[in-house]
Amino acid sequence: MTFCSFIREPEPHERYLSGWRRLDGEQASCPLRARLARLSRRMYIPYRWPPSQSPGTEGWENPNIPAGYTYFAQFVAHDTVRSSVSTSELGCPGQKNRNARLAPLELHTLYGNGFDGCLTGMTETDREQLRPSKLSLGQISIGEKIDESCPFRDIPRALPRYTTANPDGLRSVSIADDRNDNSALISQMTMLFTLFHNSVVDHMNEGNHLPESVSQAYFAHLFDRARDACVIAYRRIVRDDLMKRLLHPDAYAFYTHSRLDFLDPREGGALTFEYAQALRFGHAMVRPHYRVNDVLQRREELIDVLLTTSRGRPWRLPLDESWAVQWSKFFPIAGSQPNRSKRIGPSLSPDFLSDLVFDRIDETGIVGLAYRDLVNGAASPVWSVTPLIEEIRKRKPRLIQASRLLSDADYRQAAIGSWLAEDNAATGLTAEDIQDLSQDPPLLVFVLFEAAHEMHGERLGVLGSILVGEPIFKALQQGAVGKIADARSMTDTAVCLREADRPHVPVGYVTDEIASMSDLGEFLQERAGSVNSVIPFL
Amino acid sequence: MGIERVGVVNHRMLGEHVKAWARGALPIPASLQEFRGQLVLAGVGVKIPDRISRIIFVQDDEETLVVRLPCRSRLKEAEAELSAQGGSYPLPSFYEQTFACRARITQPIAFQSARIGDYSIAQCV
Numbered sequence: 001m002t003f004c005s006f007i008r009e010p011e012p013h014e015r016y017l018s019g020w021r022r023l024d025g026e027q028a029s030c031p032l033r034a035r036l037a038r039l040s041r042r043m044y045i046p047y048r049w050p051p052s053q054s055p056g057t058e059g060w061e062n063p064n065i066p067a068g069y070t071y072f073a074q075f076v077a078h079d080t081v082r083s084s085v086s087t088s089e090l091g092c093p094g095q096k097n098r099n100a101r102l103a104p105l106e107l108h109t110l111y112g113n114g115f116d117g118c119l120t121g122m123t124e125t126d127r128e129q130l131r132p133s134k135l136s137l138g139q140i141s142i143g144e145k146i147d148e149s150c151p152f153r154d155i156p157r158a159l160p161r162y163t164t165a166n167p168d169g170l171r172s173v174s175i176a177d178d179r180n181d182n183s184a185l186i187s188q189m190t191m192l193f194t195l196f197h198n199s200v201v202d203h204m205n206e207g208n209h210l211p212e213s214v215s216q217a218y219f220a221h222l223f224d225r226a227r228d229a230c231v232i233a234y235r236r237i238v239r240d241d242l243m244k245r246l247l248h249p250d251a252y253a254f255y256t257h258s259r260l261d262f263l264d265p266r267e268g269g270a271l272t273f274e275y276a277q278a279l280r281f282g283h284a285m286v287r288p289h290y291r292v293n294d295v296l297q298r299r300e301e302l303i304d305v306l307l308t309t310s311r312g313r314p315w316r317l318p319l320d321e322s323w324a325v326q327w328s329k330f331f332p333i334a335g336s337q338p339n340r341s342k343r344i345g346p347s348l349s350p351d352f353l354s355d356l357v358f359d360r361i362d363e364t365g366i367v368g369l370a371y372r373d374l375v376n377g378a379a380s381p382v383w384s385v386t387p388l389i390e391e392i393r394k395r396k397p398r399l400i401q402a403s404r405l406l407s408d409a410d411y412r413q414a415a416i417g418s419w420l421a422e423d424n425a426a427t428g429l430t431a432e433d434i435q436d437l438s439q440d441p442p443l444l445v446f447v448l449f450e451a452a453h454e455m456h457g458e459r460l461g462v463l464g465s466i467l468v469g470e471p472i473f474k475a476l477q478q479g480a481v482g483k484i485a486d487a488r489s490m491t492d493t494a495v496c497l498r499e500a501d502r503p504h505v506p507v508g509y510v511t512d513e514i515a516s517m518s519d520l521g522e523f524l525q526e527r528a529g530s531v532n533s534v535i536p537f538l
Numbered sequence: 539m540g541i542e543r544v545g546v547v548n549h550r551m552l553g554e555h556v557k558a559w560a561r562g563a564l565p566i567p568a569s570l571q572e573f574r575g576q577l578v579l580a581g582v583g584v585k586i587p588d589r590i591s592r593i594i595f596v597q598d599d600e601e602t603l604v605v606r607l608p609c610r611s612r613l614k615e616a617e618a619e620l621s622a623q624g625g626s627y628p629l630p631s632f633y634e635q636t637f638a639c640r641a642r643i644t645q646p647i648a649f650q651s652a653r654i655g656d657y658s659i660a661q662c663v
Binding site for chain 1: 548551576584585631632635638
């Protein structure tokens with residue numbers, strides 16, 4: 001599926017960088033890349049937040065968004081966007097970026113292609129444990145040992161024996177979307193939703209059938225029904241919890257209004273280029289360090305969060321006790337004081353500059369995530385900020401009026417210019433850079449700046465909320481519950497299933513209970529079996 | 539919540555920068571702000587706690603042995619932290635990535651002493 005532009009395709013002069021040469025093949029001498037390199041340096045200089053008024057907290061900590069939402073938002077990002085072109089290839093001739101995620105917000109990032117219905121030779125143990133209907137989990141190690149006291153609280157990892165892969169360490173992950181192992185915390189989030197699915201399978205099977213007596217079709221149907229229940233609950237969490245925390249209150253009210261009238265009325269499921277850019281705001285929410293649990297009296301630095309993956313440190317896996325997340329430290333559960341996310345602003349945690357994780361992607365030799373984000377934006381045919389604001393103003397002037405940054409172009413340019421000019425001796429940004437970038441900032445930079453400038457970094461501003469919120473609420477509306485269930489009933493396995501063989505637990509029991517990530521944590525604590533160990537689950 | 543330490547993101551780049559200072563190829567920063575600025579420009583990435591307000595550069599010569607002593611109060615804090623249950627010695631990430639194995643530090647205080655014995659007298663070459 002191709003990406004599309006928000007509302008309509010911008011005219012050439014309405015596009016970001018319309019007055020500039022775009023990325024070119026001569027990477028080392030490309031003036032745009034050099035400018036983006038200078039701008040990327042600006043994004044590692046801490047934003048000047050006012051000092052915190054709450055004892056024990058820092059000015060950069062966001063009181064509105066606990067740190068777990070950073071990784072839930074990343075999980076949602078993986079469930080909506082899967083770019084077909086790597087960042088290092090962007091801007092090269094002949095590359096057309098497509099979105100390989102065909103059905104957003106249906107948990108394809110967790111389920112992949114789903115139950116294949118072709119399992120043969122199931123053993124009795126497989127049947128007894130409902131393995132065909134479940135997703136795999138991995139054990140963590142405690143004190144460098146793995147035994148029965150170690151709970152299944154990692155994603156499944158394996159030694160790549162008898163393959164062409166490097167056989168040292170647990171380099172293989174058996175998950176649908178390997179981006180869900182690009183940090184220790186996103187893999188823990190994936191583990192959480194895997195546990196969710198498996199506990200729903202167990203619950204749906206209770207009192208229905210003895211697994212050894214049923215057909216393969218039963219397992220397929222059980223898988224599908226559990227997936228439906230999880231997708232419905234997940235979508236509710238996205239709408240009622242994540243979006244409520246992230247979006248500007250006016251934008252959230254707009255998108256949750258009973259007579260919702262989208263700014264972009266076009267039908268179809270294509271996500272926008274602007275969404276794919278704005279979504280990167282989550283990088284700014286990542287803390288420089290985390291308290292993962294109380295087992296070790298220490299914090300984990302971001303660089304270790306980023307490196308503790310099957311590709312980064314296969315010798316250190318499965319995850320050990322220092323990485324088993326105690327979820328009350330990431331979401332507000334029973335009065336807990338979780339890690340707070342970093343305030344949203346045009347500033348990333350310094351560890352994102354690491355060349356161990358974000359090595360150079362072109363001949364400029366610039367390392368780090370900020371540069372990648374900026375190159376990605378420059379290669380994408382997104383709207384320029386000013387014409388985009390005008391286009392939205394034509395349709396919903398009230399949303400624009402709520403923001404001085406959006407409604408007053410001179411004020412906007414001066415504010416961005418002032419921020420860019422700080423520390424320009426260190427960044428190397430020239431007067432010409434500052435002039436051009438304040439007139440035509442990268443969309444992501446504007447979204448981050450808007451959040452910092454108008455919302456104190458506690459949530460997205462109006463434009464960021466529209467660009468992120470509209471595609472999400474469209475996807476939520478388009479993928480209705482009934483539609484999912486109807487589609488599943490057409491699968492071969494379900495058609496073959498006799499009514500008497502179907503699980504009889506209604507989907508609604510899960511969705512009635514779970515409306516937030518905190519609810520999900522408590523649900524799993526109660527229903528997911530032996531998740532506790534020396535490391536509490538909550 | 540642990541000691542706020544000075545942190546370096548890209549040690550190799552910092553090392554290259556230090557070599558340039560040592561050779562006189564780059565001006566030695568006159569202030570903490572200038573130090574930060576040079577490192578931002580070089581893409582090093584450095585985390586400096588707010589408590590730090592000054593910077594001093596010391597260069598060895600052929601006749602002088604420079605012994606760099608840790609701050610007394612920070613040393614006490616670090617020893618208390620390492621003695622606590624679960625205390626662990628933080629090593630820069632590049633060691634683990636270079637050796638492709640996890641450092642197993644079973645006696646953190648002893649290891650800390652050895653580390654101090656190393657870098658307080660090492661001559662940066």
